[in-house]
Amino acid sequence: MSRRAFLKAVAGLGSVALLAACGGGGAAPATDNVANSATAPSSASASSASAVKGSVAVSSSTAKASSAAAPEETIEYWHINTPAFGLPAVEELVAKFNEKHSEIAVTHKFQQGFYTGLTQNLQAAVAAKRPPAVAQIGYNYVRYISENFPVVALDKVAGGELKDFLQRYPDNLVKLAQNKDVVWGAPYGLSDPVTYVNPELLQAAGLNPEKAPATWEEVQQAAQVVKSRTGKYGVHPQLVDNWMTQAMIEGRGGRMLTENGSCMAFNSPEAQAAIQFWRDLIKDGLAPQATDEEAFPSFTAGNIAMTMTTPARRSTFEKQAKFAFKLAPFPEFRGYPRRLPSGGNVLMVFTQDPKKQKAAWEFLKFMTSPAAITIWVKGTGYVSPIKGTEDDPRYLGNLFKEFPTMKVPYDQVKDIVPWVNYPGPRGLQVEQILLDARNAALLGKTDVKAALDGAMAKANELVGGCQ
Amino acid sequence: MGRWPKLTSLWVAVSKQDRPAAAAAHLAEAAPGPRTALARHHPALPADPAVPTRRPAARRLAPYFYVLPAFVALALFVYWPLGRTLALSLHDWNLVSPSWRYVGMANYSSLARSSDFHAALRNTVLYTAEILPLAVVLPLLLATLLAGVAGRLRSLNRTLIFTPTVVSFAVAAVVWLWMLNPIHGVIAAALRALGWQGPAWLSDPAWVIPAIVLITCWKVAGYNLVLFFAGLTSIPTDVSEAARVDGAEGWALFRHITWPLLTPTTFFVLVITVIVASQDTFVPIQMLTQGGPDQASTNLVYLIYQYAFQFFDAGHGAALAIMVFIAFLGVTALQQGLLERHVHYER
Numbered sequence: 001m002s003r004r005a006f007l008k009a010v011a012g013l014g015s016v017a018l019l020a021a022c023g024g025g026g027a028a029p030a031t032d033n034v035a036n037s038a039t040a041p042s043s044a045s046a047s048s049a050s051a052v053k054g055s056v057a058v059s060s061s062t063a064k065a066s067s068a069a070a071p072e073e074t075i076e077y078w079h080i081n082t083p084a085f086g087l088p089a090v091e092e093l094v095a096k097f098n099e100k101h102s103e104i105a106v107t108h109k110f111q112q113g114f115y116t117g118l119t120q121n122l123q124a125a126v127a128a129k130r131p132p133a134v135a136q137i138g139y140n141y142v143r144y145i146s147e148n149f150p151v152v153a154l155d156k157v158a159g160g161e162l163k164d165f166l167q168r169y170p171d172n173l174v175k176l177a178q179n180k181d182v183v184w185g186a187p188y189g190l191s192d193p194v195t196y197v198n199p200e201l202l203q204a205a206g207l208n209p210e211k212a213p214a215t216w217e218e219v220q221q222a223a224q225v226v227k228s229r230t231g232k233y234g235v236h237p238q239l240v241d242n243w244m245t246q247a248m249i250e251g252r253g254g255r256m257l258t259e260n261g262s263c264m265a266f267n268s269p270e271a272q273a274a275i276q277f278w279r280d281l282i283k284d285g286l287a288p289q290a291t292d293e294e295a296f297p298s299f300t301a302g303n304i305a306m307t308m309t310t311p312a313r314r315s316t317f318e319k320q321a322k323f324a325f326k327l328a329p330f331p332e333f334r335g336y337p338r339r340l341p342s343g344g345n346v347l348m349v350f351t352q353d354p355k356k357q358k359a360a361w362e363f364l365k366f367m368t369s370p371a372a373i374t375i376w377v378k379g380t381g382y383v384s385p386i387k388g389t390e391d392d393p394r395y396l397g398n399l400f401k402e403f404p405t406m407k408v409p410y411d412q413v414k415d416i417v418p419w420v421n422y423p424g425p426r427g428l429q430v431e432q433i434l435l436d437a438r439n440a441a442l443l444g445k446t447d448v449k450a451a452l453d454g455a456m457a458k459a460n461e462l463v464g465g466c467q
Numbered sequence: 468m469g470r471w472p473k474l475t476s477l478w479v480a481v482s483k484q485d486r487p488a489a490a491a492a493h494l495a496e497a498a499p500g501p502r503t504a505l506a507r508h509h510p511a512l513p514a515d516p517a518v519p520t521r522r523p524a525a526r527r528l529a530p531y532f533y534v535l536p537a538f539v540a541l542a543l544f545v546y547w548p549l550g551r552t553l554a555l556s557l558h559d560w561n562l563v564s565p566s567w568r569y570v571g572m573a574n575y576s577s578l579a580r581s582s583d584f585h586a587a588l589r590n591t592v593l594y595t596a597e598i599l600p601l602a603v604v605l606p607l608l609l610a611t612l613l614a615g616v617a618g619r620l621r622s623l624n625r626t627l628i629f630t631p632t633v634v635s636f637a638v639a640a641v642v643w644l645w646m647l648n649p650i651h652g653v654i655a656a657a658l659r660a661l662g663w664q665g666p667a668w669l670s671d672p673a674w675v676i677p678a679i680v681l682i683t684c685w686k687v688a689g690y691n692l693v694l695f696f697a698g699l700t701s702i703p704t705d706v707s708e709a710a711r712v713d714g715a716e717g718w719a720l721f722r723h724i725t726w727p728l729l730t731p732t733t734f735f736v737l738v739i740t741v742i743v744a745s746q747d748t749f750v751p752i753q754m755l756t757q758g759g760p761d762q763a764s765t766n767l768v769y770l771i772y773q774y775a776f777q778f779f780d781a782g783h784g785a786a787l788a789i790m791v792f793i794a795f796l797g798v799t800a801l802q803q804g805l806l807e808r809h810v811h812y813e814r
């Protein structure tokens with residue numbers, strides 16, 4: 001935890017204690033709120049300390065104190081937002097909802113370990129027959145959850161309102177929450193991969209610091225120049241999962257799955273070319289042989305000229321970097337359309353109680369309304385998943401006037417495709433198989449074709465045979 | 468050379484005498500070997516004439532009542548989960564679905580064929596082989612050397628070496644992540660200053676296990692050192708004094724006095740280190756490499772975690788856990804059988 005986060009937590013704890021002492025009256029004192037341009041945490045509210053560890057429930061009862069009527073329905077909302085990543089926004093949104101809907105009380109619960117951790121805890125809760133009403137489900141779990149968990153399809157939750165509701169999303173984003181033509185939740189957190197650029201390093205190499213390379217071929221050339229003129233690394237695409245694997249393979253004309261989604265397709269010549277390209281970056285010393293945990297601090301330390309990852313990393317980078325980095329579009333392979341896997345989460349409903357489902361539906365509608373999305377986007381660095389917020393001065397319009405590069409991930413929204421989920425009950429293991437094969441190929445341990453062929457055979461066998 | 472048989476017999480003679488109680492307790496604490504424990508804590512109760520005679524049934528049942536609290540705790544938290552794990556290993560279950568699907572030995576057979584299991588098994592052996600010298604031999608040597616250092620310096624040294632043990636492993640992993648960074652870490656910088664290009668510790672399949680071993684040993688060696696210290700302190704000075712009078716110095720003193728009297732401690736340290744080697748490496752694996760690159764740093768414990776909580780495949784996870792349980796049972800039994808013969812417990 002950074003010192004600032006720690007101080008914030010301490011301040012939060014202090015103000016929570018204060019609030020408790022005052023019997024919940026009065027507004028929370030604003031804690032140290034460093035308005036860094038990226039995620040611009042708008043409202044560091046009192047209990048930012050609450051999510052320091054484990055799964056912590058925070059009843060937002062302070063907001064309810066004024067309304068006399070007791071809520072008829074209490075529902076739980078599970079999220080992965082840490083104090084440094086969106087928790088203040090979650091608290092503000094839940095408080096606002098509770099204020100608006102006196103008949104419903106939403107309690108939010110932080111889940112440690114991101115989407116994997118949340119899914120693990122969700123399993124325990126489902127087994128205990130006490131699932132949360134609403135939970136953030138990572139896009140990489142949509143298929144698995146919808147096929148294995150007792151999640152309630154959105155049309156069942158929405159009654160007759162679904163069609164109307166989905167109007168708020170661009171068509172390609174509705175697909176993010178779909179499996180087999182059923183919409184399983186409301187797309188909520190959204191990001192697409194971007195390029196972070198160190199303009200100082202580009203300048204030191206004699207390159208134009210204002211113009212980031214637009215294609216992978218240009219990235220390679222620029223990286224070569226950076227290496228030969230400064231001795232530093234040119235580029236590091238995120239390695240930790242298959243988010244970037246998919247962006248590279250599909251951006252080079254390949255596909256992860258066959259058209260019907262039931263078989264693997266990631267060993268096509270196009271896919272091989274994409275991974276080969278990536279491998280050459282490492283082999284030629286243009287990209288470091290390093291994990292993300294090593295490479296990202298090296299980027300902010302000024303040792304790597306460009307790195308491709310999520311826009312959500314922006315506030316962390318801003319705290320670490322001593323230079324003013326820039327955001328640039330994710331590169332294309334020359335002659336191929338860009339296809340960017342979605343990052344973020346879908347809000348899904350798990351409660352089987354019809355009354356609670358109704359309350360959850362109200363909550364979903366509120367959370368994906370323009371005003372709520374504005375708070376959410378400002379507090380997290382996510383992209384707005386709904387139409388009509390980015391140009392409207394009531395919502396995000398002014399933000400972009402002030403920070404034009406924040407618009408980069410928005411301009412790419414049209415290129416967003418679902419983050420591929422692998423079929424069947426063993427789908428999650430396929431992720432690992434592909435990741436291992438890709439890493440073996442990137443390190444030169446195995447020939448690219450052999451690595452992808454091997455992974456594909458293994459994966460197809462695992463999902464139940466596919467010739 | 469002629470002196471040594473005499474020394475040995477002296478040691479045997481001395482060791483048969485009663486020790487000062489404090490030293491003995493110390494040793495027993497450091498090395499709760501089964502025989503020591505039994506000999507000390509169960510001095511044949513029923514035969515003792517001082518114990519008043521009770522009704523035979525009550526007397527027969529009494530021991531069971533004594534062990535009952537411990538047994539209940541063990542049964543609840545160890546044996547019951549173990550039994551459930553065994554049952555689960557014969558089923559297919561995703562941790563959510565209401566029913567377990569019986570699959571017989573299929574989980575075991577598919578694991579036995581899978582390459583990630585082979586990699587994890589191989590790595591577990593590698594980890595253990597690399598951790599033992601660093602976490603057992605090194606602390607043993609350090610403890611022996613430090614025992615010769617006087618007063619303040621000794622406790623300062625001991626404190627310094629023990630400090631990593633109390634540092635949170637997660638924090639330690641992050642500190643090492645920073646030091647091992649191949650691009651701008653201090654170790655890479657130091658190697659570069661010497662004209663070497665350091666390896667990409669955590670993303671080079673050849674270096675990732677040594678790197679995690681280094682982190683783990685840095686963390687656990689201090690604890691073992693303190694155990695050895697306790698063992699060394701409990702060696703009665705009269706024995707070593709007598710040996711010195713007989714002319715034993717340095718290596719001879721270690722070989723014939725210190726080492727034999729330290730064997731219970733060493734055996735204990737060896738057994739726990741083999742077992743914790745695969746568990747203690749979990750945190751750095753999880754935090755730094757997630758088993759990668761390409762399973763190069765995974766081990767059996769991490770693989771159990773992956774199957775159960777990443778792939779949500781509880782059946783395979785349970786089967787793996789049972790296999791690991793049996794393997795470690797075997798290794799411990801082997802240690803017991805082969806090595807314990809060389810252990811000198813004091814009577």
